[in-house]
Amino acid sequence: EVQLLESGGGLVQPGGSLRLSCAASGFTFRNSAMSWVRQAPGKGLEWVSAISGSGGSTYYADSVKGRFTISRDNSKNTLYLQMNSLRAEDTALYYCAKGGGLAAFDMWGQGTMVTVSS
Amino acid sequence: EIVLTQSPGTLSLSPGERATLSCRASQSVSSNFFAWYQQKPGQAPRLLIYGASSRATGIPDRFSGSGSGTDFTLTITRLEPEDFAVYYCQQYGSSQSFGQGTKLEIK
Numbered sequence: 001e002v003q004l005l006e007s008g009g010g011l012v013q014p015g016g017s018l019r020l021s022c023a024a025s026g027f028t029f030r031n032s033a034m035s036w037v038r039q040a041p042g043k044g045l046e047w048v049s050a051i052s053g054s055g056g057s058t059y060y061a062d063s064v065k066g067r068f069t070i071s072r073d074n075s076k077n078t079l080y081l082q083m084n085s086l087r088a089e090d091t092a093l094y095y096c097a098k099g100g101g102l103a104a105f106d107m108w109g110q111g112t113m114v115t116v117s118s
Numbered sequence: 119e120i121v122l123t124q125s126p127g128t129l130s131l132s133p134g135e136r137a138t139l140s141c142r143a144s145q146s147v148s149s150n151f152f153a154w155y156q157q158k159p160g161q162a163p164r165l166l167i168y169g170a171s172s173r174a175t176g177i178p179d180r181f182s183g184s185g186s187g188t189d190f191t192l193t194i195t196r197l198e199p200e201d202f203a204v205y206y207c208q209q210y211g212s213s214q215s216f217g218q219g220t221k222l223e224i225k
Contacts, residue, residue, distance in 0.1 A: 035214070037163075044206065044216060044217070044218050044219045045155075045163065045206055045208075045216040046216065047214035059214075062119075100210075100214070101210070102151055102210060103210065104151075104153040104168035104169075104174075105153070105155070105163070105165060106168070106175075108162035108163055108164070109162065
């Protein structure tokens with residue numbers, strides 16, 4: 001079964017850090033670009049970051065550039081998002097999605113919630 | 119950055135009717151790298167259409183996409199009760215961006 005399972009969300013104070021993980025199964029992970037997409041409570045979808053299958057190319061939305069780092073471990077079929085200098089406006093449900101670059105997002109996880117608040 | 123504007127914001131229709139959702143891009147979308155997603159409450163989005171007009175795996179043929187350049191349309195013929203949801207357009211030809219969503223509600 002094709003599956004994406006996010007973890008690592010939680011409550012963090014402004015200025016703090018958090019690392020999200022996404023465990024993939026059921027497809028050839030190393031051949032797939034992967035992305036993070038977030039959704040603030042009651043709001044629409046916002047693309048955050050993407051990474052190529054090899055991990056050699058990374059891309060970021062302007063809103064997170066310089067604060068977030070996307071990475072992957074193809075030996076573990078796992079995608080990561082390191083989030084530093086978190087702000088209240090980063091509060092959202094963070095989805096891991098298969099796709100990115102010139103590929104639509106054909107598979108999504110169920111999301112992990114990140115809340116930035118003092 | 120390509121900005122996508124969806125219309126209408128809310129569409130009220132009855133089961134069995136035809137729905138037409140629009141998305142306009144601020145710049146031409148290269149090579150039709152354009153997609154539509156459906157999201158139901160409490161669920162992750164689901165890919166419906168990619169490449170502007172290709173249905174994703176398992177998507178019923180009552181869903182169809184059309185358009186090119188800056189104007190794209192999602193059409194749902196003969197609405198089923200399970201089709202009432204929020205729909206997002208996306209372009210992935212120049213970085214990534216999503217529209218703000220159209221809520222399709224039961225009239």
